[in-house]
Amino acid sequence: MRLRHKPWAADFIKEHQDLVIPDPFEQKGKWQQLFPKEQPLGLEIGTGKGQFIAYMASHNPDMNFIGIEKAESIIVTAMQKVMDQGVSNALLVHENAEDLRDMFGKNEVDTIYLNFSDPWPKVRHEKRRLTYHKFLEQYQDILKEDGKLILKTDNRSFFEYSLVSFSQYGMTLEDVTLDLHASGDESNIMTEYEEKFSSKGQPIYRCIATF
Numbered sequence: 001m002r003l004r005h006k007p008w009a010a011d012f013i014k015e016h017q018d019l020v021i022p023d024p025f026e027q028k029g030k031w032q033q034l035f036p037k038e039q040p041l042g043l044e045i046g047t048g049k050g051q052f053i054a055y056m057a058s059h060n061p062d063m064n065f066i067g068i069e070k071a072e073s074i075i076v077t078a079m080q081k082v083m084d085q086g087v088s089n090a091l092l093v094h095e096n097a098e099d100l101r102d103m104f105g106k107n108e109v110d111t112i113y114l115n116f117s118d119p120w121p122k123v124r125h126e127k128r129r130l131t132y133h134k135f136l137e138q139y140q141d142i143l144k145e146d147g148k149l150i151l152k153t154d155n156r157s158f159f160e161y162s163l164v165s166f167s168q169y170g171m172t173l174e175d176v177t178l179d180l181h182a183s184g185d186e187s188n189i190m191t192e193y194e195e196k197f198s199s200k201g202q203p204i205y206r207c208i209a210t211f
C-alpha cells in the first residue's frame with residue numbers, strides 16, 4: 001500500500017484515544033472491558049484503511065472487533081471509516097503485530113481475520129508471512145478452543161503456502177474456496193484490496209481454519 005506522509009496523523013491518533021487504544025499491552029486479558037457489551041471478539045491483523053472492520057462492526061452488532069494496523073498514515077483512514085459508521089463495537093490498535101501474546105490473553109479472541117496480508121514472496125522473508133508457523137503458535141494461544149482463523153487473499157502462491165502451513169501445523173481446513181465471489185456467500189464483507197483485485201477480474205481465495 002502506498003504510504004503518503006500525513007503530518008496531522010500522530011495528533012489525530014492522540015486525540016481519539018477512545019478509538020485507537022494508546023496502551024494495548026496493558027489491555028491483555030481485559031479487552032472486553034473497553035466495549036459497551038461483552039460479546040465474541042474478532043481481531044483483524046493488518047486492517048489497512050478499515051473498510052472491513054467498519055462494515056463488519058456495523059453488520060454484526062453482536063460482536064466486538066479490534067483492528068491492528070502498523071502504518072500511521074493508513075490507520076487514520078480506518079479511524080475515519082469507523083467513526084463514519086458510528087459504531088461502538090470496533091477499536092483500533094496502532095502497533096506492529098509481532099507477538100500477539102503480549103497483547104491478548106489465552107483464549108481471549110474468537111476469530112482472527114487475515115485480509116490480503118502482505119505475501120512476502122521471497123523465500124528469505126518467509127518468517128514475515130502472517131501464516132508462518134511462529135504466527136500460528138500465537139494465534140492458537142489467543143484463540144478460543146473453537147476459534148477460527150479466516151484468510152482471504154488474491155495471491156495464489158501465498159494462499160498455497162498458507163494452506164500447507166496450516167496443514168503442517170495440524171490445523172483443520174473447514175472451508176476452502178478458490179473463487180469467493182462466485183461461491184454465493186452473501187455475508188462476505190469486502191476489504192479495499194478485495195474490491196481492487198476483484199474489479200480486475202482476479203479470483204479471491206478464502207480459507208477458514210481451526211486449531
Ligand SMILES: C[S@@+](CC[C@H](N)C(=O)[O-])C[C@H]1O[C@@H](n2cnc3c(N)ncnc32)[C@H](O)[C@@H]1O
Nearest residue numbers: 046047048069070071096097115116191192193
Ligand atoms: C496489503 S494491505 C491489506 C489491507 C486490508 N486488510 C485490505 O484487505 O484492504 C496490508 C496491511 O497490513 C499492514 N500490516 C502488515 N503487517 C503488519 C503487522 N505485522 N502489524 C500490523 N499491520 C501490518 C500494512 O501496513 C497494510 O496496511
